[in-house]
Amino acid sequence: MLDHIDVLGPIRGPSQGPREPLQRSPEAGTFQTLETPRLLEASDSQLAIIHHPPSPNELLSVQAGPGSGKTWTLVNRVAYMVEKGGILPEEILILSMTNRAVNSLRDALAGLLGSVLAREIEVCTFHSWCANVVDQYESVYFPQNPKRRLMDDLSWRNFSNIFLGKTIGINGKTLKGNLTAFTLERILNEIKSGESDIATASTKHNVSPEYLDELLQFLTKNGIMRYQDFLINALAIMKKSVADHNLIPRVHNYKMVLVDEFQDMHFLLMSAVKEIVHYPTEGQAQGTLKHLTLAGDKHQCIYEFLGSKPDIDLATEFPKYHITHKTIEETFRLTPEILDASRNVALGSNGLLNQSDVALKSNRDPLYKPITYDPATRFSEYEFVLKETSRLILELGGLFKLSDILVLGRANKDVEEFQSYAEKFGFHCNKFTLTVPWVKGKTHIFLDMLNVIHNGTGSELNWLCLILLLDKKVGSRLRVSKLFNLFNVSKLPQLAPGSSNGGMEAFLREEVENFGVSVSKKQKSLSTIYKMPEHKETVRSLQKLLVSVDKERQFLAHSQTPTRVLESLSRMAVELGLVHHLNLADPVLHGSTTLHQQMAQAAKKLEFDICSFFDSLCHAHENYVSEPGSELFLDHFLHSYNDDVPTTDDTSINVSTVHTAKGLEFPVVFVLGTSASHTSYWRGCVDLHASADPQIARLFYVACTRASQFLYVGCTTNSDRFTGEVPQMARLVPQVAGALARKLPSAGAVDKGTQLFARLYQAPSTANKGPSFGPRANFRRAMSFRSSPLVAVLLRKIGAILSRI
């Protein structure tokens, strides 16, 4: 298929702007570009991967180090195949792990192919791909299954609250159910994925088997799904469609499947890939396997706690494939110093490198050794990070922006602690999360309200969560679980949700209308559940909720804009007394001590969550307007609310856990080291006399390799691949400007910035404090910083101030 292709010229880089749309050439199956692109050279090893024919029955495995351009190469490979390889966009499927990775793959493809063509290529996370298959095809292949209801994390916790009392009512039985939401999910996953059966799981976790059995039946009967269930159900659908000889057209169409970040695949994800590539392919003989390209780096495998393994044996996993291995020998991100330290100390000194590891060269100019510092206490470490950040920005005459800095913590708690410390001194932080932040806070009720207004699939649980908040009397969970049982035995769940007379809403309306009407004692009704005089208030609130939903539905029927949606929700929250719930503090934030401080932080968090909710609305609305479809905005939002909202703010420091920062790169990275034991968490990774657990060494490797210019690690070291001296910035201005491809700051700006820094942070007297030169003194000078809101404001304005000099 590919013999007629000319050798492509250099491949375009991701930042070179969109190319004009392509037009199909007269020769079938090929595309020609309308305009000559601006070019960026791909290396020979990248070109070999880009041009490698996507032959059926062949697996192309690309194992290469951090910053070698695996993702960049995959995107160029896809663009090349569409332009020159005779592959149609709809014949390609690209799978990756996170929404953020998917968004950047989509953007890069749009940059190369133009947005119209790029949109035709399916780029998904595993979960969204499977959710799509379940959405579209479950009712075709398993018509007896109820409609699915996805539960996000907070809904799951709420749900579990309803069903995890000391005694709970499920399927008309009263059982003991004393578990946490997290343990419950773990046990259910073990059973659903076939890892355990009910009897084994009940013994292992000391839970009643009857409880597990009833709960599983209950979840299945009501179509309640968690993220993992999408994978399990999508696999079942694909298998059934093959067995029924009634193939799913889009899966049948794929000829080329690509998986990025392959090292993070666990058992279920691997099963999904296998099922897709073994699926019959349009126009190919039976038993032909789809072409599969996998890109990853085994040393960056950091999801072992979810079951991924660094040493996946492809020949065992994909025995029918002809496997071709390729690698990329250079890194375009890491300086030689960062590459050397992160690879040879963290991995090498812990015995994690072996002969099969191809040496990686940096194609960057040398700059500076990674810097280590002593994270004696949490606060001294945070002070050091903020001072060094200020120094880098000021002494480089505003060349760096705050958004060039990434501060990495090992766990969420470390990140939040740093963030709350930095914000106290006016440093704004941009925290990376895998879900939008408001979903995890009290603002989650906005989602419940929108779902009940929208009355779509799965809104039953949102009604229940709201009723749980409206019922302020003891025993509310048991009553809500009884209400759900009553709903399940009524005829209404069978009717299509969304229809005006179906689902929970119709059930509630009927029950509220008949409230107090006497029925036989045996017959359960709202009156028998909310039977005490003090429960009347809850029923009145429920009545108000139904009225309010009607009113807001009408209001939003005219026009659905972010502002109108927020207006509706605010009105509803006030009318139903839910503002009180919003105002209740979310779990205590780190770093606050007094009640007053905790309340102030909770108020700040609520404000932040409401703003972040509004940002999500605006982001979804922009996408909705730019790609109009047949659905309403609310439909669109409720599907896509979890999409990453891109930050355009360059006046905040980025903060993240190592896991969430995977795949990203920043000019300056601080890896926080303080741990509860007062020894740096990373000691085994940088101390040549100590050894690290391989999982920690890999996590450290991922953390360090996010840095493209300066890397700081909170740990002392005895390796000469690191240094205890902070860099003298004035000497490095041209190199830094060159690497960032930014304009050189004027000499005046550098001088001014340097003086400003010296004046703002006077070095303390060194009397009686040991040597006044060498790493120790250098470190102490760096520690002398006292954060101040004034500095934070100044740093936010610095670009504008210094650029005038």
Ligand SMILES: Nc1ncnc2c1ncn2[C@@H]1O[C@H](COP(=O)(O)OP(=O)(O)OP(=O)(O)O)[C@@H](O)[C@H]1O
């Ligand atoms: N041929 C090239 N010339 C210049 N820059 C390149 C080239 N290939 C990739 N890059 C740049 O190198 C950086 C790293 O690329 P990319 O993120 O694709 O690497 P990766 O191997 O996927 O990294 P990681 O393993 O850390 O996820 C990006 O900034 C990318 O634009």
